[in-house]
Amino acid sequence: MSRRLAYVQAFNEAVRQEMDNDPDVFCAGEDIGAFGGVFGTFTGLQKEFGVERVVDTPISEQAIIGLGVGAAVSGLRPIVDIMFMDFICVAFDQIVNQAAKIKYMFGGAATVPLTITTGGGGGLSAAGQHSQSLEALLCHIPGLKVVHPSNPYDMKGLMAACIREDNPTVMIKHKRLLGMKGEVPEDPYVVPLGTANVVREGTDATVVAWGRMANEAADAAEQLHNDGISVEVIDPRTLQPLDTETITESAHKTNRVVVVHEAVRFGGLGAEVAAQVQEHAFDYLDAPVARVAAPFSPVPFSPALERHYLPDVDRISAAIRGALERPGA
Amino acid sequence: MSRRLAYVQAFNEAVRQEMDNDPDVFCAGEDIGAFGGVFGTFTGLQKEFGVERVVDTPISEQAIIGLGVGAAVSGLRPIVDIMFMDFICVAFDQIVNQAAKIKYMFGGAATVPLTITTGGGGGLSAAGQHSQSLEALLCHIPGLKVVHPSNPYDMKGLMAACIREDNPTVMIKHKRLLGMKGEVPEDPYVVPLGTANVVREGTDATVVAWGRMANEAADAAEQLHNDGISVEVIDPRTLQPLDTETITESAHKTNRVVVVHEAVRFGGLGAEVAAQVQEHAFDYLDAPVARVAAPFSPVPFSPALERHYLPDVDRISAAIRGALERPGA
């Protein structure tokens, strides 16, 4: 059965169902227990599963991740929450040098079925330390998997996949999407990691976009559709491993690719997508792969500035039109 | 006057001369004082400048960076050392969310003339937590500048530039280059940040490579020269800001570009270079921008594996030959 649920509820339901299914799943993080998490993502779980399985922790991000790593290596399936994505920097060693590498460094002997959840993205006037999109940092680290759902359906399925996954995963919840509603099946299901979603088919250009930007891209495609431009929109959903195949196929078909993300352009994941596309679709491309992203500055506080900072429908549309200006082969 | 100095001595001389010149310059880090630093980079400085200006710290990377940030905002010009580049992860918040952003978040009121020095790179069988090349993480952060010299001359000039720079810089010393000798002028000089070095001119292909890989690329170019292939080698030296202009010009001339780095390929800085080149030289390229980099795994301990892990002359040559296999326009 399918109902309309909010993104935040879809997250919550995935956690609840997986906890129901598997007594080894537990949650730990700041204010997630009695309070249910500052974004409401853990609402009601402590009441249902008890203080042993939904644990309020001290403000100690390094120890929170370490708790997860140690418990995972010991056979549990921890879900540990880092409130804002910006705070992964505080626990970066534990994520990058411990969680991600232990399996390899131990010659495969360890398994780290750890899910790290965190709230990313801008648009809330939360300024430089509470608005970042740092997915590129995580995707560069062998051993991690990274997901960033753009809608309630993917949220539930990806979160379930993360919890069942035997490798450390980072689930990035977009703070601006928490209230977004959509159809979500009641029964547990999984969106397999590493599979992109073709949000909309098209023939003139491909847009690759994730998180909230996938929705902006879909809106841009809709807008351009009215002008007779057919845009294919691909939401990778999983950022590491990236579904290169789906993106490449689309590039072969449309010959024009635009990548969109909220993170700053320089060194963002869009660079990797562009590098891959020009490699795998060199002979097909009629225009350079374009990138729409934030400029090279910290996220500004003032809404007047943040508005210009974040990519939006107009900038995406303009980039697609730009790519289409070049004559075809 | 110019003499032959080792890379490590060039670093040391730059620090000494800048400390001589400016009483606001001081150094702090683990084992850098009485001991001179585990790589010998700070040898003799405490003896010369005293314990007040060359400070041994506790093993507290967060506080080491914070010490630098606070002292810099208060008007000093700190050089703070993070022994191995892998350990920047321990202090990542202080680098990414504090040092890099304070100026912007404070509306420009703060100035952070901080130099962070650290030892990067593999090839010493130092395994997963002491061998990484994490420059891509830093280059994605607005507010930071990042340098990575490939030889003694650049080391001295870049280090002096970092110390005199009014923004936070990260100087990555390559551990395998410490003993490398080269001509170094005795008088103080600066290699301006943001200027690439055309190591070798060529017409058939461009290789962009930094750190130890710039030298491997030069060797590959020499090897191919014997086969009549003319390769231009560009060492950006500064990775942030990147000298896009020099790279683009070269791409316009040679029409084929290979990027080389020690970091893992996915999400590495090579992706940014490739994305920029295909954008700025789309109509000039005869082949996709190729990337030679480490595969997607932590750095393995065993020399038998690390040998296959790190890019080398042969892999670089093969990539250049691969790019040349495609017919020209």
Place this chain on the structure above:
Amino acid sequence: MTQFDRDVQLDLHRRMVRIRLFEEAAGQLDEAAKLPGFLHLYVGQEAVASGVCAALTDDDQITSNHRGHGHLVAKGGQFNQMMAELMGKSTGYCKGKGGSMHISSLDVGMLGANGIVGAGSTIAVGAGFANKYRNNGHVSATFFGDGASNIGALHEAANMAAALQLPTLFICENNEYGEFTPRDQTMAITDIVDRAAGYGIPGVIVDGMDVVAVHEAAVEAVDRARRGDGPSLIEAKTYRFYNHHGVQNLGLKYRTDDEVEQWKQRDPIFTYEDRLIAADTATRDDVDAVWEELRADIAAAIEFAESSPAPEADQLLVDVYTSTDTAGVAR
């Protein structure tokens, strides 16, 4: 409180009232949806920032946390630039780029609120280092909460300051909660001051609702630091009257109405006013005049902020780096 001059006693009062009025105004604007972003108000804790900052000069530095308006007001921050900053205007202290969580004014030695719990402490250590390096007799102080005392950076900062004998004060505002979680769920100790011995520095507990007690302890710690005797820890037992962010408790039952009420009985400003009047240091009229005068300032500041322009789009990439010449810098 007799050991302090009347001027000092009245100054302590004035600092607290300035904070209270600023925070109440901010709270009202927030409830009227006129302030973008998050807002962590300081109401209830005024005695701590006031008592400490009154022991400092403009050349002494402080670092703060997410709950930073009170610290900046106490350090001498101006209402106009503060209010403008909260509204994201170009006339704000941070030109609208920092907002509530990054409010700062280097002119009065306030090296920033901070959105990362505990991160300000290491920066204060750096400022302390600079003071010692220059032998200028200045001190730095860092404000942090009970919750922050559990984060690694705080530990490293305290030990670093102790190891290097820096003139740096660690001021813990123990308000018994980190966001919505009570202290006893996040640590096995009651008093943060128990950690001082582990750094080899002196530590004292003070009543954080008593501005004189805080000031006394701060003066002693500042003297000690100026003498070159190193850092110390002051734990002020205090309470925030509003919610973790914003004003209302939103019906969240993480603390009881009763508990809140009991602390409100000990309001740091009202109880202090009673003492001032009882000791004939001030009359009720004197005291009321302070509120009145400052209320006018606040009204003017809101007016100033509201009529100030938002930053223009061309300011977006200004001040990422110190040189305004961003040529060669990535976009």
Place this chain on the structure above:
Amino acid sequence: MTQFDRDVQLDLHRRMVRIRLFEEAAGQLDEAAKLPGFLHLYVGQEAVASGVCAALTDDDQITSNHRGHGHLVAKGGQFNQMMAELMGKSTGYCKGKGGSMHISSLDVGMLGANGIVGAGSTIAVGAGFANKYRNNGHVSATFFGDGASNIGALHEAANMAAALQLPTLFICENNEYGEFTPRDQTMAITDIVDRAAGYGIPGVIVDGMDVVAVHEAAVEAVDRARRGDGPSLIEAKTYRFYNHHGVQNLGLKYRTDDEVEQWKQRDPIFTYEDRLIAADTATRDDVDAVWEELRADIAAAIEFAESSPAPEADQLLVDVYTSTDTAGVAR
């Protein structure tokens, strides 16, 4: 030492000798340039790992630091796989991918040496959490140095363990140096145990050159943890006889020959052997037989390691992720 059975007393001895022989062999191989990478030897500190690990079972977990061979040997690690790992061979505990700094054996509950100072502590907290979650009566322990006690992760780990009342032991091996810098330059306290009160956990100092004293303290802390009474801190005063890495002091004058000599007089193995013999628990011959037997094991292990194959190139991307199906994973 009479409270421990003869078996236990001899077991403590045997553990120490195993460590000493392994480390001496590794040191010799290193000096002969036969070991790749860095090597941090445990010689001098044998009583700590032995005394603690003898109080644990295979189901109890430990985490370690860069100086980790001794901890693994004491926990029951096998010479063959250890020596092979140090040589980077495919038969090593980590198949040659981890080496000295990441040596580990989950089979005996050794969750890894660690190249990041302090990082192992939080992982031990996670293991402790799992034990409590499963109510299985097992405990975890983490070994760290005096230098590590100044890093943030350690602080967070200790507080987290205390707050959640986890069955986790914090074993500080205070050898008075972090690399080449003496303790008194990096902290203002002499005893790390002074930090226990700040977490609200018990802390004791033991003579780290006395394996029985260490074992006594460990047994008590383990009992406490198994009873559900939470974590504790044991500070063992000890000394490393070799350099920070490798064997020689390289003429580095960060500590005096005299200081080293004085500590060597208190060699944890030789002094213990004297006590065993004086107490008639063992004869000189008994004791010598242990060395002889284990020397043969070491020789065999070196032989095993040297004749083992290096990992093949096709192993490079194996075990980055748990599924061996790396399709779809970036290269």
